Amino acid sequence: xxxxxxxxxxxxxxxxxxxxxxxxxxxxxxxxxxxxxxxxxxxxxxxxxxxxxxxxxxxxxxxxxxxxxxxxxxxxxxxxxxxxxxxxxxxxxxxxxxxxxxxxxxxxxxxxxxxxxxxxxxxxxxxxxxxxxxxxxxxxxxxxxxxxxxxxxxxxxxxxxxxxxxxxxxxxxxxxxxxxxxxxxxxxxxxxxxxxxxxxxxxxxxxxxxxxxxxxxxxxxxxxxxxxxxxxxxxxxxxxxxxxxxxxxxxxxxxxxxxxxxxxxxxxxxxxxxxxxxxxxxxxxxxxxxxxxxxxxxxxxxxxxx
Numbered sequence: 260x261x262x263x264x265x266x267x268x269x270x271x272x273x274x275x276x277x278x279x280x281x282x283x284x285x286x287x288x289x290x291x292x293x294x295x296x297x298x299x300x301x302x303x304x305x306x307x308x309x310x311x312x313x314x315x316x317x318x319x320x321x322x323x324x325x326x327x328x329x330x331x332x333x334x335x336x337x338x339x340x341x342x343x344x345x346x347x348x349x350x351x352x353x354x355x356x357x358x359x360x361x362x363x364x365x366x367x368x369x370x371x372x373x374x375x376x377x378x379x380x381x382x383x384x385x386x387x388x389x390x391x392x393x394x395x396x397x398x399x400x401x402x403x404x405x406x407x408x409x410x411x412x413x414x415x416x417x418x419x420x421x422x423x424x425x426x427x428x429x430x431x432x433x434x435x436x437x438x439x440x441x442x443x444x445x446x447x448x449x450x451x452x453x454x455x456x457x458x459x460x461x462x463x464x465x466x467x468x469x470x471x472x473x474x475x476x477x478x479x480x481x482x483x484x485x486x487x488x489x490x491x492x493x494x495x496x497x498x499x500x501x502x503x504x505x506x507x508x509x510x511x512x513x514x515x516x517x518x519x520x521x522x523x524x525x526x527x528x529x530x531x532x533x534x535x536x537x538x539x540x541x542x543x544x545x546x547x548x549x550x551x552x553x554x555x556x557x558x559x560x561x562x563x564x565x
Contacts, residue, residue, distance in 0.1 A: 264292045267491060269462060271425040279428030283397040284464070286355055287336050287430050288522070288549075293515070294465055294495050295335035295548045296357065296432065297541065298526030299325040300400075303340065303362035309527050314501070316533045323347060327534055329354045332541030333549075335522070338400055338432070341380045341388065348394055357398040357432060358385045360420060361413075373439040375409035376402050378416050382423040398430035398464075405454045407439035414461070421462045432465040432495075432524075433458045446472040448481035456488035463492055467524045470496045470514065477510060482518025493521030498528040504540065504561060508554050512547050522548050539563060 264285065272280045288294055301309045302322060310319045318324045322343060329337035330351045338357040348356065363376040382399060389396040401420050403413045421431045435454035437445040444450065448471035458466030466489055471481040485494050496514050498507070507528055514520040525544060529537050543561035546552035552560070 264288065264290050269425055269464075271422050271462060272428065273426060276426065276428035280425070280430070283428060283430050286395070287357075287397045289335060289545075291549050292493065292521060293335075293548050294432070294493060294522035294524070295333075295541075295545050296467070296495065296522070296524040297325075297329055297332070297334050297337045297529055298498075298524050299329070299337055299339035299343065299530070300359040300362055301526050302343070303364060305365055308365070309531065315531045316536075318533050318537075319531050324534065324537075325530055326351045326354065328530060328537045328541060331534070332529075332538040333545040334541055335545075335549075336397055338524075341385060344388065344394070344396075348392070352392075352394060354395065356394060356396045357400050357430070358396060359400045359402075360385075361401050361416070369438055369440070373407040373409060374404040375407060375412065376404065377412065378420075382420055382427065382429070385429070386427045396429070398432060399424050400432040400434060400467075402434035402436065403454075403457070404436055404438045405450075405457060406437045406442040406445075408441075410439075414457075417463075418461050425462070430465070431463045432467055433461065433463040434467045436469060445469065448473070448484055451482075452484040452488040455485040455492070455494050456490075459489045459492040465493045465495055465521070467495050467497060469499070470510075470518075479510070479513035479518040482514060482520055486519030486521075494519075495522040495524050496520055498523060498525030501527050501531050504543075505554065505558060508543060508547060508557050508561075511544060512554050512557075515547065 336355045336357040361376045451471045455466045543557040546557045546560045
C-alpha cells in the first residue's frame with residue numbers, strides 16, 4: 260500500500276474550513292497522499308483533435324464518455340470546465356470533481372504568440388455550484404505558462420485562486436508548463452523543477468508537469484529534482500499522448516518510485532479508448548498510484564483479473 264497520509268493543513272485555510280480541507284484531501288488521494296487525476300479539460304485545450312479521428316475509439320466523440328469513465332473507474336478526481344459539469348454532473352453526482360478554471364485552444368501556436376490562458380471562471384462560482392447542488396467538488400485547477408511574456412497575469416491569477424480555494428476548503432492543482440519564446444527546452448529537467456518550485460511558492464497542493472526528457476527520452480530519475488524543489492507540494496506528471504499500455508504503466512511506476520512523483524494526471528491515454536477498456540485502464544493506473552501495485556499486478560487489473 261501507499262504510505263499513510265499525514266495531512267498538513269496550510270495556514271491560508273481558515274479554522275472553520277480545516278475539516279473540509281482534510282476531507283477533500285483524503286478523498287482526492289484515497290488517503291494515500293497520491294493523486295489519480297483524469298484530465299477532461301482537453302475539449303478546449305486540443306479542440307476535437309483528441310476526441311475524433313484515426314486510432315480514437317468512437318465512444319470518445321461524445322463528451323459524456325468522460326463522465327461515464329469517471330463514474331465507473333477508480334479515480335481520485337475528474338478535472339473539467341465548469342460548463343461541462345453544469346451540463347452533465349446532474350447525471351453523475353457521485354463523481355469527485357475538480358474544476359479547471361482556465362483553458363485555451365491550441366490554434367495560436369507558440370511560434371506565433373507567447374501563450375496566455377486567463378480565468379474562465381472564479382472560485383466563488385465553483386463554491387456556489389458546490390453549495391447549491393451538493394456535488395462532490397473537491398478542488399480547482401489552473402494552468403500557468405512559466406516563461407511566457409504573459410506570465411505575470413497568470414501568476415497573479417494562480418496565486419489568488421490558491422488563496423481563495425483554500426479559504427473554501429478546496430484542493431488546488433496547478434498545471435505548470437514552461438512555454439514561450441524565452442523557453443528553449445520546456446522538457447529540461449532543471450526548468451521543470453523550477454516550475455514545480457513556483458507552484459510550491461504560490462502555495463498549491465499539487466503541481467502537474469510534463470515529465471522532463473534528455474535527448475528526447477523520458478527518464479524518471481530526472482524528476483527527483485522537481486520533487487525536491489516542490490517540497491510539500493505534490494508533483495504529478497501528465498500522461499501525454501496515447502502510449503502502449505505496458506510502457507505507460509512502467510513509466511508511471513518509475514515516476515513514482517524513482518522520481519518521487521505523487522501520482523499522475525492522465526487524459527488521452529484513458530479517454531481515447533472504449534468505455535470498457537478506459538475503465539480497466541483507470542483501475543490499472545490506480546492500482547499503481549494508490550495501492551503500490553507492481554506493473555505486472557496492474558496489467559492483470561487492466562486485463563480484467565481480480
